[in-house]
Amino acid sequence: MQAHPAPGQSYRQEYYKGQAEDMAETAEVGTTKATGLGQYSDVVVIKEWSPLEPDVVEQKYYAPGIGVIAEETLSGGHETAELTSTRGVTS
Numbered sequence: 001m002q003a004h005p006a007p008g009q010s011y012r013q014e015y016y017k018g019q020a021e022d023m024a025e026t027a028e029v030g031t032t033k034a035t036g037l038g039q040y041s042d043v044v045v046i047k048e049w050s051p052l053e054p055d056v057v058e059q060k061y062y063a064p065g066i067g068v069i070a071e072e073t074l075s076g077g078h079e080t081a082e083l084t085s086t087r088g089v090t091s
Contacts, residue, residue: 001062005029005044013048024048033061035069035082047074 002009005026013022028045040063048058056076063069071081 001044001046002026005046018052020050021052022048022050027059033063033070037069037083037086040066040069043069 001024002011007026007029010023010025013024014020015022025047026044027047028043030041031043031045032039032041033043033045034040040061042064044062046060046062048060049056053076057074059072059074060068061070066083066086069083071079073079
């Protein structure tokens with residue numbers, strides 16, 4: 001993730017030709033996201049994809065001081081994940 005994310009910024013997350021070509025785009029900044037643990041504010045939403053798997057697009061939600069609080073597959077699957085504990089998280 002970029003140090004100062006802004007909607008519409010896209011960037012390379014990882015690059016090793018033919019092996020790891022992960023890309024990302026900042027979709028939203030400063031939003032809220034509710035999970036089973038509660039509601040988080042100032043959340044950054046990132047869309048992720050790879051040219052190596054062009055049909056798969058994921059979206060991740062990052063909360064300050066926590067990290068990834070939720071993930072969902074937007075296309076190319078039906079997976080979701082949500083943070084279930086903040087035990088051991090220090091900010």
